[in-house]
Amino acid sequence: MNDLILIIEDDAAIAALLERSLKEHYKTLCAASLKEAKLLLQTHTPQLILLDLGLPDGDGKSLIPLLRRALQTPIIVVSARHEEREIVAALDLGADDYVTKPFSLVELMARVRRAQRRALMLSDDTPVLTCNDLTLDLERHRCILKEVPIKLTPTEFSLMRLFMAHQGQVLTHQQILKQVWGVGYQQGMQYLRSYINTLRKKIETDPARPRYIQTELGIGYRFCCHHEGV
Amino acid sequence: MLRRTTLLSIALLVLITAVSQVFKTQLELINIALIHLLPVMIIALRGVMSATMIITTATVILFDLLYVPPQYSFDVHDLIYIWSFIIFYLVGYIITLQAKRIRINEIRQTLLRTLSHDLKTPLSSIIGNASLLIQSPSDAEAQREIALQIQMSAQRMDRLIATLLDGTRLQHAQNALKFEWCDFEDLIGVALQEFSSPDQQYRLRIHVDAHLKLFWGDAGLLLRLIVNLIDNALKYAPDQTPITLRVTAQAHHVVLTLCNAGEPIPQAELSSIFDRFYHLEHSADIHGSGIGLSICKxxxxxxxxxxxxxxxxxxxxFEVLFPIKRHPLELEERP
Incomplete structure (x- = not known):
């Protein structure tokens, strides 16, 4: 592989660390400001973008809609913890994933690989979705766990469909609510929490140590198929 | 330590009354009034308004009963004495306020000291191990060992900083709390991710009531509480012993209980372990953050x-009682 990754990060130490760890598998380009990033984007077409939200000449978020209009390049947001609101805003604007500082490189690399894989197989209209022991048959409306069919209510089924179609991807509360209930945040959060709870009781072996439905506190949920590592 | 001021004030009040009674004839009323200010001033130094007010009232009553004419009665003939009573309260009030301010500064300084100490320990481990790496032992196994040490120390610092940020959020404004519907089982799941080693996972036993409803609370803070309690248990309970975390639903409360096989704590200290600087004063332990349990409280x-x-x-x-203030709506399935 020799894909190009654009790193937009103003902290030299972090940028160097990212470059060093990505170097082995990817080509990298670094931009330390929004201006620099925009210039680089005119001459290069990166396969993936790592975007720090706090840049010296403005909010990194503003780049997301700009990028989204032109191309489908996956964007991974790099941000400080305790900035859930910023992260959620970036995800809702169309960023693909996020990592919080301090991040582990293993985790970051896994996210990068996953985002790329997703970008490659965008429109995937298979009627049967699988994830480890779980199979979701969209046509026959069936969910099977370890060869045993499990009963799901219609809402639970649409939740599962959304999750299984976005394996490994973080989905914000807002995105889930919009897709499944089509309602606003205020009324919906309580439904969402309750349905996740009952869904976990149905598909997880130990609901207190969920392996499929991971909570991203303050942000949303991520449906994990553990052979992916993180 | 604080109770001592109260006892001292009461003892002083008794002593003063005795002395004043004996020398009543020699001392003028103004002098008696002045010595009666002493217990008020001493209790006020404690910086607790309610204590100041109680002692001041006791002093005023004694002073009124025993010395202000007519003696042995609550009546006051000369209204001018009412002023002296007001001055007693005023002195108590002003000194209490000042004492409070001084105490807050002291707390800030101690906090700063605890903090820099808590942060310095892992930081010096990071610096030390990093310089070791630079001198670079050729042995790959040794290098890995050193890098793991760096990672562990850094994670400890990270957790401490998260605790601190939540702590400041708590102190600065109650309205900064972000209340939402929380699922305790969910929060426990997130908390467990912070303790990822198989050994730690093996020790943690979780029981969550199947009928537990959603709880109206601040998810970030509840998570911090659970993490700190588990962290504390892992630190103080003997290795390999189980740690049980239980969440049960009662009629009006959600009860979170964490039990571990730690050494029993002396009865007298059971409540003070939640004080901000308990660990600083009472244990030689250096890897504990002195603020973890106090933030839980x-x-x-x-x-x-x-x-x-x-x-x-x-x-x-450890048992945490959360009163249920709001009930979630019953769910209805909408196909």
């Missing part, structure tokens, strides 16, 4: 709840 209080520790035949238990 603040988080419980922010939810109108309470936290207590008690000794159990198997070890120590």
């Amino acid at each position: 603040e988080i419980a209080q922010a939810h109108h709840g309470s936290i207590r520790a008690y000794n159990d035949p198997q070890g120590i238990c």
Whole structure:
């Protein structure tokens, strides 16, 4: 592989660390400001973008809609913890994933690989979705766990469909609510929490140590198929 | 330590009354009034308004009964004495306010000292290990060992900083709390991710009531409370012993109990372990953050709840009571 990754990060130490760890598998380009990033984007077409939200000449978020209009390049947001609101805003604007500082490189690399894989197989209209022991048959409306069919209510089924179609991807509360209930945040959060709870009781072996439905506190949920590592 | 001021004030009040009674004829009323200010001033130094007011009232009553004519009666003939009573309260009030301010500064300084100490320990491990790496032992196994040490220290610093940020959020404004519907089982799942080693996972036993409803609270803070309690248990309970975390639903409360096989805590200290600087004064332990449990208490209080520790035949238990203030709507399936 020799894909190009654009790193937009103003902290030299972090940028160097990212470059060093990505170097082995990817080509990298670094931009330390929004201006620099925009210039680089005119001459290069990166396969993936790592975007720090706090840049010296403005909010990194503003780049997301700009990028989204032109191309489908996956964007991974790099941000400080305790900035859930910023992260959620970036995800809702169309960023693909996020990592919080301090991040582990293993985790970051896994996210990068996953985002790329997703970008490659965008429109995937298979009627049967699988994830480890779980199979979701969209046509026959069936969910099977370890060869045993499990009963799901219609809402639970649409939740599962959304999750299984976005394996490994973080989905914000807002995105889930919009897709499944089509309602606003205020009324919906309580439904969402309750349905996740009952869904976990149905598909997880130990609901207190969920392996499929991971909570991203303050942000949303991520449906994990553990052979992916993180 | 604080109770001593109260006892001292009361003892002083008794002594003053005795002395004043004996020398009543020699001392003028003005002098008696002045010595009666002493216990008020001493209690006020404690910086607790209610204590000041109680002692001041006791002093005023004694002064009024025994010295202000007519003696042995609550009547006051000369209204001018009412002024002296007001001055007693005023002195108590002003000194209490000042004492409070001084105490807050002291707390800030101690906090700063605890903090820099807590942060310095892992930081010096990071610096030391990094310089070791630079001198670079050729042995790959040794290098890995050093890098792991760096990672562990850094994670400890990270957790401490998260605790601190939550702590400041708590202190600065109650309205900074972000209340939402929380699922305790969910929060426990997130908390467990912070303790990822198989050994730690093996020790943690979780029981969550199947009928537990959603709880109206601040998810970030509740998570911090659970993480700190587990962290504390892992630190103080003997290696390999189980740690049990239980969440049960009662009619008006959600009860979170964490039990571990730690050494029993002396009865007298059971409540003070939640004080901000307990660890600083009472243990030689250096890897504990002195603020973990106190933040748990603040988080419980922010939810109108309470936290207590008690000794159990198997070890120590921490129990947090969260009163249920809001009930979630019943779910209806909408196809």
